[in-house]
Amino acid sequence: MVSSHQDTDLCTEPEVLRTNNELGHPLGNGGEEFVDCYSEADISKTLAYAYETNRTVNIISGGTKRGYGGQIEQADILLSLKHYKGIVEHSVGDLTMTVRPGTTIKEITDELSPFGQCLALDPPWPEQATIGGVIAANDSGPKRLLYGSARDFVIGTRIVYADGRIIRTGGKVVKNVAGYDMNKLFIGSMGTLGVISEITLKLRPIPKYEGVSILHFQNGQEMAIRKFAVHLLDSMLEPVCLEVLTPSVAKKMTGKNQYALVIAFEDRERAVREQEKWIQEHIPKEAVLTIFHQHEASEWWGQFYHLGASRCNTTDDVKIQAALKIGSNNLDVLDNLQIACQLADDIGVYVEGHGGVGHGITKIFMEGFPEAFISFVELLRKKVEERHGYVLCTHLPFVLRQKISVWGDKPEHFFLLDGIKQVNDPKRILNRKRYVGGL
Amino acid sequence: MLFGKDRKATKPDAIIQQLMRIVGQKEVLYLQEDLISYECDGYTMSKGMPKAVVFVNNTKQVSDVVKYLNKQGIPYIARGAGTGLSGGATPLGGEVLISLVRMKKMLHLDLENRKAVVEPGYINLKLTQSISDKGYYYAPDPSSQYACTIGGNVAENSGGAHCLKYGVTTNHILGLEVVLPTGEIIELGEDGVPDRPGYDLLGLLTGSEGTLGIVTKITVKVLKNPEAKKTVLAYFDDIADASQAVSEIIAAGIIPAALEMMDQIAIEGVESAAYPVGHPRDIAAFLLIEVDGVAAGIEDQIDEILTVCKDNQVREVKVARDEAERGLWWANRKMGFGAMGAISPDYLVQDGVIPRTRLPEVLTKIAEISKKYDLRIANIFHAGDGNLHPLILFDARIPGQSERASSAGSACLKVCADVGGSITGEHGVGIEKSDEMRFIFHDDEIEAQTKIRAVFNPDDRLNPGKLFPQPGRCVEVKQEMSKEGL
Numbered sequence: 001m002v003s004s005h006q007d008t009d010l011c012t013e014p015e016v017l018r019t020n021n022e023l024g025h026p027l028g029n030g031g032e033e034f035v036d037c038y039s040e041a042d043i044s045k046t047l048a049y050a051y052e053t054n055r056t057v058n059i060i061s062g063g064t065k066r067g068y069g070g071q072i073e074q075a076d077i078l079l080s081l082k083h084y085k086g087i088v089e090h091s092v093g094d095l096t097m098t099v100r101p102g103t104t105i106k107e108i109t110d111e112l113s114p115f116g117q118c119l120a121l122d123p124p125w126p127e128q129a130t131i132g133g134v135i136a137a138n139d140s141g142p143k144r145l146l147y148g149s150a151r152d153f154v155i156g157t158r159i160v161y162a163d164g165r166i167i168r169t170g171g172k173v174v175k176n177v178a179g180y181d182m183n184k185l186f187i188g189s190m191g192t193l194g195v196i197s198e199i200t201l202k203l204r205p206i207p208k209y210e211g212v213s214i215l216h217f218q219n220g221q222e223m224a225i226r227k228f229a230v231h232l233l234d235s236m237l238e239p240v241c242l243e244v245l246t247p248s249v250a251k252k253m254t255g256k257n258q259y260a261l262v263i264a265f266e267d268r269e270r271a272v273r274e275q276e277k278w279i280q281e282h283i284p285k286e287a288v289l290t291i292f293h294q295h296e297a298s299e300w301w302g303q304f305y306h307l308g309a310s311r312c313n314t315t316d317d318v319k320i321q322a323a324l325k326i327g328s329n330n331l332d333v334l335d336n337l338q339i340a341c342q343l344a345d346d347i348g349v350y351v352e353g354h355g356g357v358g359h360g361i362t363k364i365f366m367e368g369f370p371e372a373f374i375s376f377v378e379l380l381r382k383k384v385e386e387r388h389g390y391v392l393c394t395h396l397p398f399v400l401r402q403k404i405s406v407w408g409d410k411p412e413h414f415f416l417l418d419g420i421k422q423v424n425d426p427k428r429i430l431n432r433k434r435y436v437g438g439l
Numbered sequence: 440m441l442f443g444k445d446r447k448a449t450k451p452d453a454i455i456q457q458l459m460r461i462v463g464q465k466e467v468l469y470l471q472e473d474l475i476s477y478e479c480d481g482y483t484m485s486k487g488m489p490k491a492v493v494f495v496n497n498t499k500q501v502s503d504v505v506k507y508l509n510k511q512g513i514p515y516i517a518r519g520a521g522t523g524l525s526g527g528a529t530p531l532g533g534e535v536l537i538s539l540v541r542m543k544k545m546l547h548l549d550l551e552n553r554k555a556v557v558e559p560g561y562i563n564l565k566l567t568q569s570i571s572d573k574g575y576y577y578a579p580d581p582s583s584q585y586a587c588t589i590g591g592n593v594a595e596n597s598g599g600a601h602c603l604k605y606g607v608t609t610n611h612i613l614g615l616e617v618v619l620p621t622g623e624i625i626e627l628g629e630d631g632v633p634d635r636p637g638y639d640l641l642g643l644l645t646g647s648e649g650t651l652g653i654v655t656k657i658t659v660k661v662l663k664n665p666e667a668k669k670t671v672l673a674y675f676d677d678i679a680d681a682s683q684a685v686s687e688i689i690a691a692g693i694i695p696a697a698l699e700m701m702d703q704i705a706i707e708g709v710e711s712a713a714y715p716v717g718h719p720r721d722i723a724a725f726l727l728i729e730v731d732g733v734a735a736g737i738e739d740q741i742d743e744i745l746t747v748c749k750d751n752q753v754r755e756v757k758v759a760r761d762e763a764e765r766g767l768w769w770a771n772r773k774m775g776f777g778a779m780g781a782i783s784p785d786y787l788v789q790d791g792v793i794p795r796t797r798l799p800e801v802l803t804k805i806a807e808i809s810k811k812y813d814l815r816i817a818n819i820f821h822a823g824d825g826n827l828h829p830l831i832l833f834d835a836r837i838p839g840q841s842e843r844a845s846s847a848g849s850a851c852l853k854v855c856a857d858v859g860g861s862i863t864g865e866h867g868v869g870i871e872k873s874d875e876m877r878f879i880f881h882d883d884e885i886e887a888q889t890k891i892r893a894v895f896n897p898d899d900r901l902n903p904g905k906l907f908p909q910p911g912r913c914v915e916v917k918q919e920m921s922k923e924g925l
Binding site: 091092093094095096116138148149151152161165167168169171172173174175176177178179180181182183184185187188189193204205206207208230233234235236237238267268270271273274275325327328329330331358359360361388389390392407408411412413414416417419420422423424435436 | 550551552553574595596598602606607609610625626627629630631632633634635636637638639640641642643645646647663665666686689690692693694732733734735736737739740792793794795796821824825826859860861862863864865866867868872876879880883884885887888890891892893894895906907
């Protein structure tokens with residue numbers, strides 16, 4: 001049991017704290033002072049000090065989510081978890097692993113692959129994105145259709161609370177209903193309830209064989225995509241993803257400037273080929289099919305996971321990049337992509353997008369002039385909300401976050417969210433104003 | 440139920456009368472004789488008498504009842520079918536039970552978007568039955584699925600035999616309508632759309648054992664039936680061989696839909712109950728293994744499973760010939776708990792979780808506990824996900840046996856906690872295991888949770904006294920008993 005609170009001299013400035021030379025980052029979410037944490041004790045000491053001295057703390061790791069939310073350009077302290085990395089424990093026979101937050105997704109993949117295991121979470125930018133950030137922002141990829149998202153993998157955490165205390169949630173076993181499922185509170189909470197210092201994850205065996213089938217649809221045949229997706233979803237097939245690509249993404253990924261439907265299978269070879277046979281037998285007349293296997297398939301995914309904006313990749317002085325996440329009913333994904341493309345044409349921004357017709361999450365990347373973004377997001381949000389969906393801005397320069405609502409309106413039960421924030425971080429020092437409703 | 444003079448003689452008090460005004464005169468039970476069947480749920484070791492049972496028909500009635508009880512300062516508990524196994528719906532004494540069994544409609548079905556909306560009193564198995572003709576099903580399948588309600592499943596985050604591959608209730612809940620302890624009605628995960636911004640209250644409420652709110656509407660995920668299923672039954676003479684086979688099946692990269700184990704005493708029980716299969720009585724354990732998915736991928740996996748079993752000295756291993764045989768094997772397994780009634784006057788089900796690789800040593804320790812407390816213990820095990828159900832057999836008529844059974848149960852949970860496991864995998868903490876929460880959480884961690892409860896339920900009026908240990912109580916008592924060798 002760790003009780004580092006007692007070991008900490010609360011009002012002593014931690015030795016690890018130093019002046020931050022990187023000021024005025026275009027994505028904001030910085031800090032006047034900077035601390036690079038190498039241990040849980042570093043995190044705990046820093047927070048205990050900040051809590052006692054009423055200093056605000058921004059949290060960063062790989063930096064791929066730096067443009068995601070946040071109304072404060074500089075907190076008092078920027079706490080980095082980037083170097084608090086590594087595997088604490090990998091219980092091969094139990095298919096579980098405990099990792100530190102600064103470990104990148106790629107490092108986890110590399111560590112697990114000799115054991116024939118994997119973390120079935122496929123967010124973009126695996127070399128940069130760290131598990132702590134992915135969990136805190138609840139990021140996911142196309143394969144969540146079959147494998148699920150962070151809330152389905154995280155079985156336990158250690159959290160450093162705002163006052164420096166260390167609280168464990170969940171446990172290290174894959175099935176556990178003892179007490180409240182506190183893990184869930186921290187997934188997607190954007191670091192506003194505590195700093196994740198350790199994560200225990202459920203793993204899966206690496207599939208024996210993989211294939212990617214891409215159906216290219218002629219422009220104007222979008223209804224055929226929907227019809228085919230509905231047919232496929234009602235069949236015996238078990239795809240790991242059913243992702244629609246806008247023509248702009250399809251062009252980058254396949255060379256064809258048309259809507260495409262990506263259907264991936266990961267199973268025994270015979271099962272993969274049997275399912276691909278079904279696709280070939282049911283291929284709509286408007287579509288052309290390309291199939292990749294094994295090495296080619298993983299290379300294809302490698303390229304896919306590097307689409308869109310990651311850090312601050314401002315293209316030139318005037319144009320900027322941004323990214324959105326849309327949540328909707330599964331089959332509204334296709335409409336949302338079309339609406340986004342149409343709006344982009346009307347308003348004059350460049351967009352790329354993809355979304356899962358089996359899981360309801362769409363991602364949009366944009367490039368253009370700031371003024372155009374504002375109307376683009378407003379109009380898109382209006383359209384999406386008409387069908388009970390939502391639009392979040394997952395990557396925006398700091399100045400634009402002052403003008404565009406990152407999270408949309410507060411939910412009606414906001415008072416509960418505020419109550420939880422008040423319990424975990426009563427002085428509101430952690431990632432202040434980073435989350436919905438200014439939490 | 441009693442009829443005649445006695446019944447007429449008792450007049451409803453003012454509170455009962457007001458409740459009757461809200462829900463209707465016939466919808467409130469308040470006579471002692473009517474309340475007896477509500478003094479506990481499926482966990483029968485602890486009982487308390489409710490003040491009344493109120494049958495609600497809609498969300499507004501739930502809200503009105505809650506508002507009224509709040510005003511009167513009367514505690515209350517939501518109850519479904521009462522099949523819970525940890526006392527989550529058991530009154531401590533004097534609470535009003537809000538029964539949700541009349542709210543049992545399916546409100547909406549959207550197969551294209553793979554979701555259904557049901558009321559909390561909807562019975563788990565009925566959901567699968569009502570969509571199976573279209574080729575769909577609802578995955579969480581607790582053994583009590585023929586009776587338990589989905590509202591109760593949400594409260595307990597219920598599991599089932601097939602959660603190894605498909606997950607437990609929380610992995611299948613997309614949205615909830617909830618009546619808060621203020622009577623306010625909120626909606627979470629509106630329209631079943633995933634990842635809505637805001638802390639994951641859906642995840643927090645699922646498994647909160649009815650202490651944060653009363654769920655009045657549930658949006659669940661429905662799944663397409665797998666193309667094929669194959670089920671294997673393997674008999675082992677040594678439990679260590681069976682455990683090793685479990686590890687090797689997982690190591691082979693197979694995720695079975697279910698991977699169950701039963702030991703000799705459990706087999707004695709199920710073979711004496713309603714669905715005997717003819718399992719040999721002298722084997723140490725059997726494994727029931729089910730693989731499902733795309734048909735073309737199943738045969739290879741079955742071959743590998745058979746090889747693993749043979750490599751581990753299996754006495755006999757067979758694949759179910761047809762659906763009838765598969766159905767019988769599962770009926771036999773799902774009777775597991777109830778079957779103990781055939782070989783013992785009383786039994787206590789425990790629900791520990793361990794890293795599955797620690798099974799042999801944990802079973803040895805459970806055998807020691809059985810010897811120490813002089814009570815037979817059967818083991819039914821969701822071996823794939825490490826969820827162990829020791830069934831402690833006892834006779835409540837013999838003085839001291841109930842207490843000994845309870846202490847033996849607690850000792851089993853301590854063993855699970857000590858190997859890095861948990862005190863409950865799917866039955867919940869309830870009344871039964873609230874003290875054992877201290878086996879796995881320290882005071883700050885328990886306080887972190889009770890403070891979250893206070894955000895929703897500040898007066899602890901909704902399902903009071905559940906889930907968390909009362910400051911410094913029974914643990915000491917149990918430790919004393921254990922010191923005395925009881």
